[in-house]
Amino acid sequence: xxxxxxxxxxxxxxxxxxxxxxxxxxxxxxxxxxxxxxxxxxxxxxxxxxxxxxxxxxxxxxxxxxxxxxxxxxxxxxxxxxxxxxxxxxxxxxxxxxxxxxxxxxxxxxxxxxxxxxxxxxxxxxxxxxxxxxxxxxxxxxxxxxxxxxxxxxxxxxxxxxxxxxxxxxxxxxxxxxxxxxxxxxxxxxxxxxxxxxxxxxxxxxxxxxxxxxxxxxxxxxxxxxxxxxxxxxxxxxxxxxxxxxxxxxxxxxxxxxxxxxxxxxxxxxxxxxxxxxxxxxxxxxxxxxxxxxxxxxxxxxxxxxxxxxxxxxxxxxxxxxxxxxxxxxxxxx
Amino acid sequence: xxxxxxxxxxxxxxxxxxxxxxxxxxxxxxxxxxxxxxxxxxxxxxxxxxxxxxxxxxxxxxxxxxxxxxxxxxxxxxxxxxxxxxxxxxxxxxxxxxxxxxxxxxxxxxxxxxxxxxxxxxxxxxxxxxxxxxxxxxxxxxxxxxxxxxxxxxxxxxxxxxxxxxxxxxxxxxxxxxxxxxxxxxxxxxxxxxxxxxxxxxxxxxxxxxxxxxxxxxxxxxxxxxxxxxxxxxxxxxxxxxxxxxxxxxxxxxxxxxxxxxxxxxxxxxxxxxxxxxxxxxxxxxxxxxxxxxxxxxxxxxxxxxxxxxxxxxxxxxxxxxxxxxxxxxxxxxxxxxxxxxxxxxxxxxxxxxxxxxxxxxxxxxxxxxxxxxxxxxxxxxxxxxxxxxxxxxxxxxxxxxxxxxxxxxxxxxxxxxxxxxxxxxxxxxxxxxxxxxxxxxxxxxxxxxxxxxxxxxxxxxxxxxxxxxxxxxxxxxxxxxxxxxxxxxxxxxxxxxxxxxxxxxxxxxxxxxxxxxxxxxx
Numbered sequence: 001x002x003x004x005x006x007x008x009x010x011x012x013x014x015x016x017x018x019x020x021x022x023x024x025x026x027x028x029x030x031x032x033x034x035x036x037x038x039x040x041x042x043x044x045x046x047x048x049x050x051x052x053x054x055x056x057x058x059x060x061x062x063x064x065x066x067x068x069x070x071x072x073x074x075x076x077x078x079x080x081x082x083x084x085x086x087x088x089x090x091x092x093x094x095x096x097x098x099x100x101x102x103x104x105x106x107x108x109x110x111x112x113x114x115x116x117x118x119x120x121x122x123x124x125x126x127x128x129x130x131x132x133x134x135x136x137x138x139x140x141x142x143x144x145x146x147x148x149x150x151x152x153x154x155x156x157x158x159x160x161x162x163x164x165x166x167x168x169x170x171x172x173x174x175x176x177x178x179x180x181x182x183x184x185x186x187x188x189x190x191x192x193x194x195x196x197x198x199x200x201x202x203x204x205x206x207x208x209x210x211x212x213x214x215x216x217x218x219x220x221x222x223x224x225x226x227x228x229x230x231x232x233x234x235x236x237x238x239x240x241x242x243x244x245x246x247x248x249x250x251x252x253x254x255x256x257x258x259x260x261x262x263x264x265x266x267x268x269x270x271x272x273x274x275x276x277x278x279x280x281x282x283x284x285x286x287x288x289x290x291x292x293x294x295x296x297x298x299x300x301x302x303x304x305x306x307x308x309x310x311x312x313x314x315x316x317x318x319x320x321x322x323x324x325x326x327x328x329x330x331x332x333x334x
Numbered sequence: 335x336x337x338x339x340x341x342x343x344x345x346x347x348x349x350x351x352x353x354x355x356x357x358x359x360x361x362x363x364x365x366x367x368x369x370x371x372x373x374x375x376x377x378x379x380x381x382x383x384x385x386x387x388x389x390x391x392x393x394x395x396x397x398x399x400x401x402x403x404x405x406x407x408x409x410x411x412x413x414x415x416x417x418x419x420x421x422x423x424x425x426x427x428x429x430x431x432x433x434x435x436x437x438x439x440x441x442x443x444x445x446x447x448x449x450x451x452x453x454x455x456x457x458x459x460x461x462x463x464x465x466x467x468x469x470x471x472x473x474x475x476x477x478x479x480x481x482x483x484x485x486x487x488x489x490x491x492x493x494x495x496x497x498x499x500x501x502x503x504x505x506x507x508x509x510x511x512x513x514x515x516x517x518x519x520x521x522x523x524x525x526x527x528x529x530x531x532x533x534x535x536x537x538x539x540x541x542x543x544x545x546x547x548x549x550x551x552x553x554x555x556x557x558x559x560x561x562x563x564x565x566x567x568x569x570x571x572x573x574x575x576x577x578x579x580x581x582x583x584x585x586x587x588x589x590x591x592x593x594x595x596x597x598x599x600x601x602x603x604x605x606x607x608x609x610x611x612x613x614x615x616x617x618x619x620x621x622x623x624x625x626x627x628x629x630x631x632x633x634x635x636x637x638x639x640x641x642x643x644x645x646x647x648x649x650x651x652x653x654x655x656x657x658x659x660x661x662x663x664x665x666x667x668x669x670x671x672x673x674x675x676x677x678x679x680x681x682x683x684x685x686x687x688x689x690x691x692x693x694x695x696x697x698x699x700x701x702x703x704x705x706x707x708x709x710x711x712x713x714x715x716x717x718x719x720x721x722x723x724x725x726x727x728x729x730x731x732x733x734x735x736x737x738x739x740x741x742x743x744x745x746x747x748x749x750x751x752x753x754x755x756x757x758x759x760x761x762x763x764x765x766x767x768x769x770x771x772x773x774x775x776x777x778x779x780x781x782x783x784x785x786x787x788x789x790x791x792x793x794x795x796x797x798x799x800x801x802x803x804x805x806x807x808x809x810x811x812x813x814x815x816x817x818x819x820x821x822x823x824x825x826x827x828x829x830x831x832x833x834x835x836x837x838x839x840x841x842x843x844x845x846x847x848x849x850x851x852x853x854x855x856x857x
Contacts, residue, residue, distance in 0.1 A: 032740030036747055038385050039469060041708075041758050043747055044777055047473040054467035083377045084466050084529055085545075093545055149576050156584040164584045165577055166547060170369055170568050176544070282572040284375075284546030297740045 001325065004333035008318050012311065019310040020072065020303070024065055027302045033057075034081050034297040055081045068303065077307075078300035080293070087304035090289055095308070096179035097167065098285035101277070102270035104201050105208035110263060113213040117220020117259075121228060122247055132217065139214030148207045148280035155203060163200050165282040172196045204281040208274050212266040219262045223255040230254075256327050264320030268313045363853035367566040368836065371578045371587035375546045375571040380521075380529040381514040382455050383466025387709075387845060390511040392549055392569060395848050396438075397514025397534030400429055400448070401505060405840045405847060406613070408666065408763025410505055414443055414515060414535070424500030424798045431491040435558045437517035438539045445493040450518040452485040452495075465526045470512035474761075475501075500796045502803055503764040510762050511846055537562045537850040546571055551849075563853035582607065582831055588854075589832040589839070595653040595712055601831045608832050611655065612841035614664045614825035616710040617768070618757035620701075620721065621820035624781040626752045628693060635818040637687035639677035641728045647720060648824055651713050655829055659822035661811050662758070662768050666843045669765040669807035674815050684728040696729030702746070702754035706739045710757035710826045717823075718755060746779050754780075755823075763844055765807045766795055773814060782819035 035051040036043050052058050056067070071078055077087040116136075120129040156164035167181055168174060174193040177184050182201075185193035227233065228251055236246045278285040286305060293301030325331045372391065378384040381393035402413040415429040435443040454462045455471045456479035468478070475481050481504075484496040497504070507513070520533035532540045537559070538551035551567045570587060572578040575594045581587045583604075593601065593609075601607050622629040622638065629635060644658035660676030663669065688694060703718035704711065711717060715736070722732045732753075737745060745751050756779075760767050774791050775783035787810055794806035830841060835855040840847055 030741075032738065032744050034740075035467075036743045037740040038467070039473075040385070040743065041756060043743065044473060044771060045747075046477055047469055048747070050472045050478065051467040051469050079526075084383065084526060090545065145574070149574075149580070152577055152580045152584075156586075157580050160584065164581045164586055165572060166570065166586075169586075170367070170548070170570070280574050280577050282547070282570070282574075282577065284544065288546060288573075295739055 001322070001333045005318070005322065008321070012314055015310060015314060016307065019307055020069070023303050023306045024068060027297070027299050028061055028064070030297075032297045034299065037296050038082055057081075068300075077304035080298050080301050082296050082298045082301075087300050090301070091286065091305065091308055093176075093179050094284060094286040094289050097283060098271060098278070098287060100180045100182065101201065101204055101208060101283055101285060102267065102274075104205035105270055105274075105277075106212060106263070106267050108205055108209035109212035109216050109266070112209075113216030114220050114259065117217040118224055118247065118252065120217070120221045121224035122243075124225060129221075133221065136214040136217045139210050139217075142210060144207060144211070144274070144276040145280055147210060148204070148277060151203045151207055152280070162203055163196075165200075165204075165280070167197060167200050167283065168193065169196050169200075204277050204283055207281075208270060208277040212263075212270065215266060216259065216262060220255070220259050223258045224251060227251045227255040253327060257324060260320055260323055260327065264316055264323075268316040271312050271316065272309050363563045363837075364561075365563075365565050366854040366857040367568060368564050368589070368849060368852065368854065369568045369570060369587045371570050371572045371581050371590040373571070373573055373575065373578070373592045376543075376549060376569075378466060378529045379532040379540065379543070380465055380516065381512050381532075382468050382470060382516075383529060384512065385469050388571070390845070392540075392551070393514050393532065393534070394511050394536070394846060395538040395551055395567065395850075396532050396536045396540050397511075397516065398435065398443070398536050399511065399513050399515065400431075400508045402509050403763070403842055403844055403846050405851075406842055408506075408615075408668070408843055410509055413509075414448070418505070420798070424502075424504075424796070425497045427495040427497070427504065428488065429493050429495070431493065432558060433491050435535050436556060437520070437535045438533050438554060439517050439520055441517055441519055443515060443535045444490050445487040446490075447518055448493045448515060449485045449487050451515050452482065454521065455513075456480060456482055456485075462521055462525075465528055470510065474507050474510060474512075500798055502795055502797055503762060503766050506762040506764045509846075537848055538567060541566075557850075559850065562850045564849055567849050579831070582833070589830060589836050591828060591830050592709070593829040593831050595651065595655060595829075597831075598653045598655065598829060601829075606834055608834055610830040610832060610839060610841050612828040612830065612845070613666045613843040614657070614827050615666060615760040615763065615843035615845070616757055617659050617662050617664060617825055618708075618710040618755065618823045619659070619662065619820045620753060620755050620823060621780040622753045623749060623751060624783070624819070625749065626699070628691060628697065629699075629753070629780075631691050632816075632818060633687045633691035634693070635821075636677060637684040637691070637728065638725070639818055639821045640680045640684035640687065641730070642721060642724050642821055642823070643679040644823055645679075647717060650720065651717055652824065652826055656824040656826040659825050660815075662772055662814065662820075662822055663765055663807075663811065664760070664768075664825040664843075667760070667763060667765050667768065669804050669811075671808045671811040673808075674811060677818070681724075681728050688728060688730070694729075696731065698731040698733065700735045700752040701732040702735045702737075702742065702751040704739070704742060704755060705736045708757055709759060709828055710824070711755070712826075714755060721755075749779060749781055751779075760844065765810075766791070769807070769810055769814070770795070773819065778819070780819060782817070784813060784817060784819075787813045787817075 035048050039047055079086050116132050120132050123129055152164045155162040172193050174184055177187055181197035182194060185197060233251055236250050275287040275291050278288040290305040325333055374388045376389040376392050377386050378389050379393055381397055384390055398414045400415040401410050404411045414431055414435055416432045418429045420427050437443060454460050455468055458478045472478055481497050481499060481501050482495055483498045486494045488494050514534055517533040521528050524531045530543055537554055537557045539554050541550040541552050543549045549569045553562045553565050555561050572581055575592055578590050579597050582590050601609050622635050624630045648656045704714040718734050722734060725732050746754055758772055770791050771777050775788045790806050790810045794803050797803045837853050837855055839852050
């Protein structure tokens, strides 16, 4: 297993090199110019020239590329050409925000999605099955921005039981350490901050988890349905085992592989930043940062964040692959 | 007699009302935290390296400029400089600084500090000329070092600027937020990271910046112009305007900008909220590129002007928060030539002009529109579709084209667009700031190259007599109106929604208001 993990980590290298080259070329070849975007309507030929010069964009592409790679090797992702902030600093602050939200979104999706899928499968064609699958269809097709605004309107404006957006109320003091606010508030022993940040997580996490929930519920259902038809399930029933044991011990474990795959993929996607959720809930995540970077043609930001996402995605996939062997003893990486 | 009694009673009642309300009048304005919700985060808090409104909104509070705009107007009044004089040739400006201004780190704002800042901005080989592109400096002062030849310290609190040539809007230019005076010690200490540790001498001190979330400022107790009423200001970034409005309704923020036009009615109906309108300092326009036929023909361009119903556009997309534009300059600019009459909406006349120009059956062309809302145009796509409709009514077929914002700007500056919608937001309330960048032959994005206009604009740039300058700009606007290089569409205003308790917030046309004199009722 260790061997396999090491191999997979080494296999990251070509991926990183490929992503580096591809993204560098992509951002430099698409039309649009960071200097012009920065100056907006104000751009005059002289000011564009001066700004491009200061951004180092007047050098030939290969010079820019070698400068970029050289910095990268030294662990430097460069500074944003628009704000001058080192990209790595932004990732350090924003990724924890995205991670916290994605984790809670995923928890919500898994905790609700898997049981719903199981019940729908065991009660195939019942009213619960029909209603929950219809709900799941709604879930996958729901426009996120609309759902988000409705949630804010209902829970924050009308009922006033949850905060509308952001990560923390303005009156609550919390010194960011890890930038995962729940963790930070535990470290600092501030229950007020813990409770406040938890309340801020509920709406965006629910909205963010809606689509994965629907996908997971549908996947669990179909995977369970398939397994429940197998001979060994009939044998298990014949042995006189209770339905509970058959479903949760015998069937679910075998049905889990595709479910875990979907969960892993969805989690990887959420970690890539759910731009819409982050925008509506003013969540200072990495996805929104990347999008702003793309619009502004902020090359170092786009390159740095995409590279980071690629690495995160590969790591999440690796963890998913490794978890297969824990669930299914037939899968052995040795 | 009875009448007299009645008067006496009335008088007593009035007196009592006044007496009762005196504690209200004299109530303590000091204290409280104001939470401002805005559409985006700041990018850079070193004002000279910022170019976006959201950065300036914060640097305005933290820094002072040599001169500033009087609240609500574009009139220049003293700030760090208490008075100034200018030589007859307009090339030497002497500023006398106030002696009671201190940076937030305790250092005095003196002539040395002012010179240090200007040298940092204008000299590319200055060791502290780093941390950004210093974009505003070359844009306003025509390159590095540009028109400012020398900055000399005369004594501790007197500084002299020597210019290469007179620059008529020089004083106004110094009021531009980008030219906020920073503490030299802080810039030296933080180097490239100074942009997130801003130290100025303004009414508020910088406390904390959580990216994409909030910026926290606190009152500068020792501000030379008196301590601000508010204890703290928190600027939160809430990108979605509907979500921002809901935050206001939920009570999480005290005020917001960039209100959706469709929310205006609901704000006016809400007893807890009020609406403030910022006087316009912008223009949205439809430009026609002279390099493409038939737009080199003035009759075609005038036909466009007659074909578009500006008032209807405003009714539909701006909810009365804009006024029809007949010129590039908004009426709040002092050289606005109100004598000029706009080309009236008259499709028949447009058709006649088209026929005279040899296009009785119309023609087909590309109309570029912006992919993103801008302060001067909240719904570019719908407006483009409406323009398309108006033009179709006179027999012209417009094909709508758009790109993402960055590409769009690129296409425009490469002069690839046949016709396009764009706009301009003024910086300093000076006519030159609109007419020169938009219409001079050296800058125009639509290949409009009028020698006559160029001569007038250049003459106005160096004319120091305001009346004579005004004459020149009147002339310039006449030329522009005759040539009709673009159809000015609207001057829009930026509505702000506030809770009733937010007092004394005066929106300035140049978006340069500070929170200095803002106070909260019933904290």
